[in-house]
Amino acid sequence: MKLYDFPKAPSPRRVRIFAAEKGLALTTVEVNLRQGEQFSQSYRSINPQCVVPFLVLDDGTGIGEVVAICRYLEEIAPSPPLLGTDPTSKALVAMWDHRMEVEGFAAVAEVLRNSAPTFRGRALTGPLASDQIPPLADRGRARVAAFFDMLDRRLAESSFVAGPSFSMADITALVSVDFADRVKIPAPEGHIHLKRWHENVSLRPSATA
Amino acid sequence: MKLYDFPKAPSPRRVRIFAAEKGLALTTVEVNLRQGEQFSQSYRSINPQCVVPFLVLDDGTGIGEVVAICRYLEEIAPSPPLLGTDPTSKALVAMWDHRMEVEGFAAVAEVLRNSAPTFRGRALTGPLASDQIPPLADRGRARVAAFFDMLDRRLAESSFVAGPSFSMADITALVSVDFADRVKIPAPEGHIHLKRWHENVSLRPSATA
Numbered sequence: 001m002k003l004y005d006f007p008k009a010p011s012p013r014r015v016r017i018f019a020a021e022k023g024l025a026l027t028t029v030e031v032n033l034r035q036g037e038q039f040s041q042s043y044r045s046i047n048p049q050c051v052v053p054f055l056v057l058d059d060g061t062g063i064g065e066v067v068a069i070c071r072y073l074e075e076i077a078p079s080p081p082l083l084g085t086d087p088t089s090k091a092l093v094a095m096w097d098h099r100m101e102v103e104g105f106a107a108v109a110e111v112l113r114n115s116a117p118t119f120r121g122r123a124l125t126g127p128l129a130s131d132q133i134p135p136l137a138d139r140g141r142a143r144v145a146a147f148f149d150m151l152d153r154r155l156a157e158s159s160f161v162a163g164p165s166f167s168m169a170d171i172t173a174l175v176s177v178d179f180a181d182r183v184k185i186p187a188p189e190g191h192i193h194l195k196r197w198h199e200n201v202s203l204r205p206s207a208t209a
Numbered sequence: 210m211k212l213y214d215f216p217k218a219p220s221p222r223r224v225r226i227f228a229a230e231k232g233l234a235l236t237t238v239e240v241n242l243r244q245g246e247q248f249s250q251s252y253r254s255i256n257p258q259c260v261v262p263f264l265v266l267d268d269g270t271g272i273g274e275v276v277a278i279c280r281y282l283e284e285i286a287p288s289p290p291l292l293g294t295d296p297t298s299k300a301l302v303a304m305w306d307h308r309m310e311v312e313g314f315a316a317v318a319e320v321l322r323n324s325a326p327t328f329r330g331r332a333l334t335g336p337l338a339s340d341q342i343p344p345l346a347d348r349g350r351a352r353v354a355a356f357f358d359m360l361d362r363r364l365a366e367s368s369f370v371a372g373p374s375f376s377m378a379d380i381t382a383l384v385s386v387d388f389a390d391r392v393k394i395p396a397p398e399g400h401i402h403l404k405r406w407h408e409n410v411s412l413r414p415s416a417t418a
Contacts, residue, residue, distance in 0.1 A: 061297055068304035075296035087284035088270055095277035124348075128355050135342045139333075146337050 001026070003069075004047065004054040006033045010105070010179040012053035013209065014066045015073075017171045020206035022077045039127070050127045067097070070168055082168045089163060096154075096162040096169035104147040104176030110140035112183045144180055148187050148194060151177075155193035166201070174201050210235070212278075213256065213263040215242045219314070219388040221262035222418065223275045224282075226380045229415035231286045248336070259336045276306070279377055291377045298372060305363075305371040305378035313356040313385030319349035321392045353389055357396050357403060360386075364402035375410070383410050 003019075005012045005028040019026050031037045031052050038050045047054040047064060055063040055072065063069050074083045084090030113119045114137035124130040151173060154161060161169040177187055177198055187194050201207060212228075214221045214237040228235050240246050240261050247259045256263040256273060264272040264281065272278050283292045293299030322328045323346035333339040360382060363370060370378040386396055386407055396403050410416060 057297065061301075063297075063300045063304055065304045065307040067307050068300045071303045072296050072300035075299055087281050088266065088272075090284055091272045091277045091281035092270075094280045095272055095274045098274040098276050124352070128351065130348060130351070131344075133342060133344050133348065135340075136345060139339060139342065142337065142339070143333070 001055060001057045003028045004031050004043075004052050004056070005029065006031055006052050009033055009052060010175050010182075011051070011066060013175050014171050015053045015055075015069050016209035017175070017206045018070045018082060018168065019073060020209040021080065021082060021166075021171075021204075022073060024073060024077055044127075048127070051125050066172075067101075082166070082171070084162070084167065089165075093162040093167045093169055097167075097172050099150070100161065100169055100172035100176055103143065103150065105172060105179065107140050107143035107147055108176060108180045108183055108185065111137050111144065111185065114140065141185065144185050147176070148180075148191055152188075152191035152194040155197045160197070160201075166204075170197075170201050171206075174198070174207065210264060210266045212237045213240050213252075213261050213265070214238065215240055215261050218242055218261060219384050219391075220260070220275060223380050223384050224262045224264075224278050225418035226384070226415045227279045227282060227291060227377065229418040230289065230291060230375075230380075230413075231282060233282060233286055253336075257336070260334050275381075276310075291375075291380070293371070293376065298374075302371045302376045302378050306376075306381050308359070309370065309378055309381035309385055312352065312359065314381060314388065316349050316352035316356055317385060317389045317392055317394065320346050320353065320394065323349065350394065353394050354397075356385070357389075357400055361397075361400035361403040364406045369406070369410075375413075379406075379410050380415075383407070383416065 003012070003015065003026045005016070007030070031043055033052070037043055038052065044050060046056065047062060049064055051064065053066060053069055055069045057063070063072055071083070074081070084093040109125070113123045114132045114134060120132060121129055123132045151161070158164070160166050161173050180187070187198070212221070212224065212235045214225070216239070240252055242261070246252055247261065253259060255265065256271060258273055260273065262275060262278055264278045266272070272281055280292070283290070293302040318334070322332045323341045323343060329341055330338055332341045360370070367373070369375050370382050386403070389396070396407070
């Protein structure tokens, strides 16, 4: 199988960390997002959504969306489990991962895409042209602040985001926090639980993936 | 266990249909969203996110987010499977469900919440106050149109959204299409594949849930 990827993009980083935690060495193909290669005819014919990550299996089946690619990897390489081990922990990982993605990752993307000159006319991921909406960047900043608060509160009561073990939810949270930092929205200094956790998960070898 | 629910809301309908397909009779507790009961102190103490659906297990564990509640139900009641049966079908259900949620459901919500007078000051779900952004309603309409196109194309090649079997992705797509219709964005007449599928899945007894 082959993973269509771009090393500097945060979304495929979720998959790369997930695979690294499992010791899976994925064959990657670079799609240069800086040069707009995701909109080329050749990449559209592979993934009409014009985004990475995108996994193509040996039988040609294409799998998009981070959550789906990680589900596939969990099924073919169950150890160590990153999506929970029993009904409750599986549900809690899914819950926290979804919250990290929607309240964290998507909020940061909303800021970046509605304010950075490079995303003019492309405020949405994918092929649909879309003007930037500046109030949406402001709203995104408020959402990212609320995300940091939620994450700090959660990590005051739990070693990892979804419970006592490292999971997919930590990966999505880590990528979101680092993505926010890159967009110049650093986590507040006073969020000591978030800070402790961030230092801890950043030390894992997978974090460099 | 108890499901906090509101019968007229589209988001918990995803869970109700999912449970009905499995023959699970869930005990529900109504949270009256029309009267703002989700923001009451008593409901905040149950779910600080101030949204439904929310599942509380007998041991007190709270599970929010539709995808997580459905994961829990799939694990405790595996038959009939609604989240796939092997690595590839599990990944494809996750992929299509995520697309239906983000490109369909969220786009319709974006239109409604940024245009209906009843959502003034509450353009986001949850506790964060947020002004409406009118251009976001317009952008939402364009996204819903693209969603209908994608869904019709997909259903031209597949009986159900994620493949040959009914799955969670059909539930999310059905709820999104019906939600759009309620917001006065009916699916285009010419989308015959979408229409065939919609008539078919709407006839399932679970659709009235």
